[in-house]
Structure formats: structure tokens, C-alpha cells
Amino acid sequence: MRVLVTGGAGYIGSVAVAMLLERGYDVVALDNLQRGHADAVTEGAGFLQCDLRDASATLEAVSAANVEAVLHFAALHLVPESVTQPAEYYRTNVVGGINLLDAVRTAGIRKFVFSSTAAVYGEPESLPIREDSPTVPINPYGASKLMMERILADFGQTYGIDYAIFRYFNVAGSRGRLGEDHRPETHIIPVALEALTGKREHFTVYGTNYSTEDGTAVRDYVHVIDLVDAHILALEHLDRTLGIMNLGTRYGFSVSQMVEAVELTTDLRLPVVMGARRPGDPPALIADAARAREILGWEPSHSTLDQMIGSHWDWVQEHPAGYKR
Numbered sequence: 053m054r055v056l057v058t059g060g061a062g063y064i065g066s067v068a069v070a071m072l073l074e075r076g077y078d079v080v081a082l083d084n085l086q087r088g089h090a091d092a093v094t095e096g097a098g099f100l101q102c103d104l105r106d107a108s109a110t111l112e113a114v115s116a117a118n119v120e121a122v123l124h125f126a127a128l129h130l131v132p133e134s135v136t137q138p139a140e141y142y143r144t145n146v147v148g149g150i151n152l153l154d155a156v157r158t159a160g161i162r163k164f165v166f167s168s169t170a171a172v173y174g175e176p177e178s179l180p181i182r183e184d185s186p187t188v189p190i191n192p193y194g195a196s197k198l199m200m201e202r203i204l205a206d207f208g209q210t211y212g213i214d215y216a217i218f219r220y221f222n223v224a225g226s227r228g229r230l231g232e233d234h235r236p237e238t239h240i241i242p243v244a245l246e247a248l249t250g251k252r253e254h255f256t257v258y259g260t261n262y263s264t265e266d267g268t269a270v271r272d273y274v275h276v277i278d279l280v281d282a283h284i285l286a287l288e289h290l291d292r293t294l295g296i297m298n299l300g301t302r303y304g305f306s307v308s309q310m311v312e313a314v315e316l317t318t319d320l321r322l323p324v325v326m327g328a329r330r331p332g333d334p335p336a337l338i339a340d341a342a343r344a345r346e347i348l349g350w351e352p353s354h355s356t357l358d359q360m361i362g363s364h365w366d367w368v369q370e371h372p373a374g375y376k377r
């Protein structure tokens with residue numbers, strides 16, 4: 053099967069490109085390189101430099117790609133940035149998404165997998181979070197992803213596109229030469245490792261008085277390899293619409309536990325300072341991923357803290373300056 057991977061030069065998309073190639077898929081990556089890295093696109097994949105905000109360029113690129121399925125990772129995803137630049141977030145994540153879907157239906161593509169996020173749940177009332185929990189996003193990023201979910205469902209129904217929507221919890225870990233290199237970086241493991249290697253002065257714990265066991269925020273972390281596995285399983289099952297599936301492990305780890313695990317895995321002391329809560333950070337996000345297990349037979353097998361931190365630590369040591377731009 054030939055597959056288009058949007059955001060294929062980004063963190064998760066680049067791992068998807070590599071794993072698809074290894075499993076015998078033909079792959080075309082599409083990215084505008086606004087946040088991605090050309091170096092991260094594995095040899096053997098086609099590459100289209102295209103901005104999804106440009107409808108006619110997107111139409112041309114998707115038709116040239118000549119694929120049967122699309123994995124749509126391209127997006128902007130920094131929550132604070134989405135609050136200060138809402139137009140950019142809606143333009144990329146919603147307008148860009150519509151441009152892509154229009155090109156998909158014009159090209160007669162019938163399989164579509166969409167990267168959504170736990171941010172659609174906002175501040176959940178109960179845990180673990182199921183897919184039918186209320187969706188009340190509290191920032192433009194989460195709102196833009198929820199809008200795209202709805203738009204995809206409408207396109208699916210009208211144009212006969214079979215789709216899967218994955219709501220990711222916290223994605224972490226690296227795979228071989230492919231690692232997480234966001235600029236700016238906001239995710240906990242790379243940020244902590246930047247504090248270990250002196251790229252940052254210290255690691256800040258945001259909030260120590262949450263209603264959690266140790267007072268720090270709790271999150272559900274999933275290894276990028278397990279996450280991409282779910283996408284490949286979805287491609288294999290997409291002879292019908294699969295709907296919405298959470299991707300997480302059902303294990304929550306607090307920020308304090310993460311600090312401890314980073315120190316244990318690297319055998320180094322992390323310089324930590326305690327800070328105030330950030331607005332809009334819920335106390336705990338933990339996934340109920342039973343749907344992905346039932347529908348796809350998905351079972352995360354790389355998502356221990358040790359595997360996620362250890363793989364990224366190896367990557368940082370091999371790529372001290374990250375990717376070449």
C-alpha cells in the first residue's frame with residue numbers, strides 16, 4: 053500500500069515514515085518544514101515540500117503522491133502558543149486540514165488516520181478518560197483538533213472515507229536515529245534532559261499542590277514506537293470507519309516520579325526548581341485505551357519510563373545539537 057504521511061519531517065511523522073518503510077509500505081512524506089527537519093525523513097520515502105494552508109498546492113501534491121491512504125500528523129501543537137496565536141492554529145490545524153481532506157476526496161483516497169489529542173477533553177471530571185467522556189477543550193489547540201475530528205467525520209460520511217481518529221496522551225521516546233527535537237521544546241522528557249546537559253539552567257516543576265498523591269501533575273506517557281504501531285494497525289483495519297481511539301497506557305506518572313526516573317535512568321542529578329501551576333494544566337490525564345486494544349489488538353510494549361527516557365537519552369548523546377536544520 054502507498055501511504056502519504058503529512059508532517060513526515062516532524063517527531064512522530066518521521067518515525068511513522070521509517071516504520072512504514074520497514075514494513076514494506078511505499079511512503080511519501082509531506083511537510084512544509086516549518087517545524088520539521090528534512091534530515092529526519094528516512095531515505096526511500098518520497099518527499100513533497102508543501103504547505104497545507106495553500107489549497108491549490110495541497111491539491112497538486114496529494115494528487116501527485118498517488119496514494120491509497122493518508123496519515124495526517126501535520127499540525128501546530130504548542131498549547132501556550134495557541135493561546136497567543138489562535139488564528140495560526142485554526143489556519144494550520146483546521147483550514148489546512150480541510151484543504152487536505154478536499155484534496156483527499158478529489159483524489160479518491162478512501163483511508164484517513166488523524167492525530168488528535170487528549171487536549172480535546174480539557175479538564176476531565178473522572179479518570180481514566182474514555183472516548184465518550186465530555187469534550188470541552190480549554191485552549192485553541194484542543195479546540196482546533198476537536199473541530200477537525202468533526203470535519204473528518206462529516207467528510208467520511210459524505211464522501212465514503214473510512215477513518216480512524218487517535219487521541220494521543222503524552223508521546224515520548226526516540227527510535228534509532230529519529231528523536232524528538234521540537235524548537236521550542238515543551239515536552240517533559242526532552243526538557244528534563246536539556247537541563248541535564250546544561251542547555252537549560254534547571255527543570256521547573258509546575259505546580260506542587262495538585263490533588264494528586266505527591267501534589268505534582270500526573271500524565272499518561274506512551275512511547276512513539278507504540279503510538280506509530282497503532283497507526284499501522286489502523287491502516288490494516290481501515291476497510292471500515294474505526295472511529296475515535298485513545299492512545300495511552302492507563303498508567304499515570306507524576307512529575308516528581310518522572311524526575312526520579314530521569315535521575316535513575318541517567319545516573320545524574322537533575323537541577324530542579326519548584327514553580328507555580330500553569331493555567332489550564334489539569335491535575336491528571338490518564339487514558340482508557342480499551343477501544344484501541346479491542347479494535348486493533350493494540351498493546352503498548354515499549355512504554356515504560358525507563359524505555360522512553362533511556363531511548364531519548366541515547367538520542368541526545370548521539371545528537372547533542374539535535375537535527376541539522
Ligand SMILES: NC(=O)c1ccc[n+]([C@@H]2O[C@H](COP(=O)([O-])OP(=O)(O)OC[C@H]3O[C@@H](n4cnc5c(N)ncnc54)[C@H](O)[C@@H]3O)[C@@H](O)[C@H]2O)c1
Pocket residue numbers: 058059060061062063064065082083084085086087088089102103104105124125126127128129144148167168169170220221222223224234239
Ligand atoms: N507529541 C505529542 O506528545 C503529541 C500529543 C498529542 C497529539 N499530538 C499530535 O501529533 C501530531 C504530530 O506531533 P509531533 O510531536 O510529531 O509534531 P511536530 O511539530 O514534530 O511535527 C509536525 C510537523 O507538521 C509540519 N507542519 C506544520 N504545519 C504545516 C503545514 N501548514 N503544512 C505542512 N506541514 C506542516 C511541521 O513542519 C512538522 O514537521 C500533531 O498533529 C500533534 O497535534 C502530538
